Amino acid sequence: MDCDFTEEVSLLVDGELAPQEAARLGAHVEGCAACRQARESFLLLRQELRSYEWTPDPNAQRAALASILNASTPPRARVSGWLGSLAAGFGVQRLRPAHVAALALLLTGAALGLLWLRGSNGSRDSRRPEVNAVAQTNGPPVQAAEDGGKGQETSVAVETPAVNPPKKTAPPRRAGARPNLQREGESARVGRENTRPESQKPEGLTSVLPQETARLGGPTLLLSPASAVTAYAAAVDYPSLRVGRHAERVERLLRSFRNARLTGGDSALDVADARRLSKRLLYSNIALRREAASAGDLPVEGLLDSVEPILIDISNLPNAPSPAAVGSIKERIDRRQLVGALQAQGMSVSR
Amino acid sequence: MANTDAEFAEVFNEFYPSLCRFLECLLGGATGAAQDVAQESFMQLHRTGMERIARGEVRFWLFRVARNLALNELSKRSTRQRLFGRVVDAFRTETPGPVEHLEAAERKEMILGLLKHLPEHQRAALLLREQEEMSYVEIARVLNVSEGKVKIDIFRARTTLRARWQRAQQASAGA
Numbered sequence: 001m002d003c004d005f006t007e008e009v010s011l012l013v014d015g016e017l018a019p020q021e022a023a024r025l026g027a028h029v030e031g032c033a034a035c036r037q038a039r040e041s042f043l044l045l046r047q048e049l050r051s052y053e054w055t056p057d058p059n060a061q062r063a064a065l066a067s068i069l070n071a072s073t074p075p076r077a078r079v080s081g082w083l084g085s086l087a088a089g090f091g092v093q094r095l096r097p098a099h100v101a102a103l104a105l106l107l108t109g110a111a112l113g114l115l116w117l118r119g120s121n122g123s124r125d126s127r128r129p130e131v132n133a134v135a136q137t138n139g140p141p142v143q144a145a146e147d148g149g150k151g152q153e154t155s156v157a158v159e160t161p162a163v164n165p166p167k168k169t170a171p172p173r174r175a176g177a178r179p180n181l182q183r184e185g186e187s188a189r190v191g192r193e194n195t196r197p198e199s200q201k202p203e204g205l206t207s208v209l210p211q212e213t214a215r216l217g218g219p220t221l222l223l224s225p226a227s228a229v230t231a232y233a234a235a236v237d238y239p240s241l242r243v244g245r246h247a248e249r250v251e252r253l254l255r256s257f258r259n260a261r262l263t264g265g266d267s268a269l270d271v272a273d274a275r276r277l278s279k280r281l282l283y284s285n286i287a288l289r290r291e292a293a294s295a296g297d298l299p300v301e302g303l304l305d306s307v308e309p310i311l312i313d314i315s316n317l318p319n320a321p322s323p324a325a326v327g328s329i330k331e332r333i334d335r336r337q338l339v340g341a342l343q344a345q346g347m348s349v350s351r
Numbered sequence: 352m353a354n355t356d357a358e359f360a361e362v363f364n365e366f367y368p369s370l371c372r373f374l375e376c377l378l379g380g381a382t383g384a385a386q387d388v389a390q391e392s393f394m395q396l397h398r399t400g401m402e403r404i405a406r407g408e409v410r411f412w413l414f415r416v417a418r419n420l421a422l423n424e425l426s427k428r429s430t431r432q433r434l435f436g437r438v439v440d441a442f443r444t445e446t447p448g449p450v451e452h453l454e455a456a457e458r459k460e461m462i463l464g465l466l467k468h469l470p471e472h473q474r475a476a477l478l479l480r481e482q483e484e485m486s487y488v489e490i491a492r493v494l495n496v497s498e499g500k501v502k503i504d505i506f507r508a509r510t511t512l513r514a515r516w517q518r519a520q521q522a523s524a525g526a
Contacts, residue, residue: 049477302492
């Protein structure tokens with residue numbers, strides 16, 4: 001009874017056929033009883049399914065909304081305690097890197113003033129090492145370079161809590177010993193440590209910074225703005241920041257690739273650049289996608305998943321790609337609206 | 352915070368009824384479970400933070416999470432429901448009430464009766480198409496499958512329902 005075109009009739013009623021195909025099939029359906037019946041049945045089924053009503057009870061709906069709002073607190077608003085109070089002082093829900101930088105400048109000024117008051121000879125502040133601190137990792141404190149007091153840059157020891165399991169505390173420090181410090185090169189470990197699930201991560205700067213502040217002498221703590229921003233990013237929102245940065249880079253690549261012309265004189269060079277960059281981004285894309293999948297971050301996982309085939313295709317382009325190959329990639333970038341989606345992802349983080 | 356809550360409330364009021372309808376059909380008419388799953392989905396949205404999801408994506412995010420939660424619910428209840436459903440069917444009595452109410456209830460029951468014969472993935476795809484009016488691309492994103500699979504699932508679901516419907520009509524005409 002069914003015609004070979006019945007499956008396409010299903011697409012026709014859903015408006016999923018191209019205009020030309022739809023017109024061709026429409027003409028066929030008019031002359032084919034089986035397809036006509038199928039179309040009528042499909043439309044009748046649609047009507048039946050849409051007639052299924054679910055009328056909410058307004059009171060129950062209001063109660064459900066209230067219970068959700070009361071029961072859960074968005075993670076970004078969950079910063080509490082010392083850092084939360086600080087954020088409240090800035091009049092925001094959570095501290096942004098700009099706030100931390102402003103705070104760092106403020107503290108630097110205060111500390112310099114204090115130093116000026118105390119004088120620089122014989123004070124214990126002069127013994128404090130001056131090493132750029134990016135983040136503190138597990139285990140015993142890393143001794144600073146044995147140049148305490150020699151450096152000129154004033155900075156701080158900021159412990160990044162995301163990498164310090166609460167149970168592994170550093171051994172007791174000698175009186176007057178240097179605070180926990182880490183050199184710039186060790187920052188890569190922070191990224192790896194941050195791949196752990198949220199539940200295993202310590203609370204954040206909130207729990208560690210005040211203790212460290214007290215231990216090192218409170219207001220004499222000096223924060224280098226750049227280090228503080230990096231440390232703050234690593235502590236509070238590192239995975240989403242990495243995703244945001246990655247999204248921005250991929251967006252730039254796809255945008256430039258989409259806008260590039262093969263007919264230009266230096267087009268081969270552009271493609272080579274895109275291919276090299278694409279390979280680099282592909283690895284981070286895979287890693288971030290897996291992280292998002294394990295964290296249950298469905299939108300990010302979906303976005304990175306849709307970007308990955310494009311990156312693979314760009315990475316595999318030959319030195320002199322055919323216009324068809326490049327055109328196909330461009331068409332997919334446009335059809336899936338990847339540039340816009342990546343831009344939105346980047347902006348959602350930078351907001 | 353107030354802005355976030357207001358935005359969340361707006362999303363909740365916009366999508367809660369349609370999410371409940373989708374889940375009720377998916378879960379075979381279990382109204383309570385559908386509301387539980389819908390509320391759990393919104394809870395997850397609130398925990399995730401509205402600002403992390405683009406406004407245009409929230410609907411798809413919600414349906415995707417809700418469907419995954421519904422799958423868990425279905426697998427948890429599968430054995431219990433199989434046994435319990437038979438007992439309920441055997442002792443079900445017609446409850447008298449207003450004609451409109453009865454008609455609506457009968458219609459719902461008929462739809463649910465048809466839908467329960469479909470595999471879950473076909474049912475979900477068809478409901479998202481017919482009730483939520485999503486495109487195949489959007490359904491593919493919600494269900495995390497390819498567009499081709501969505502196309503086939505919807506067609507098979509329609510074919511199955513059509514055949515059952517015709518059989519039911521023939522049976523009622525014969526009776």
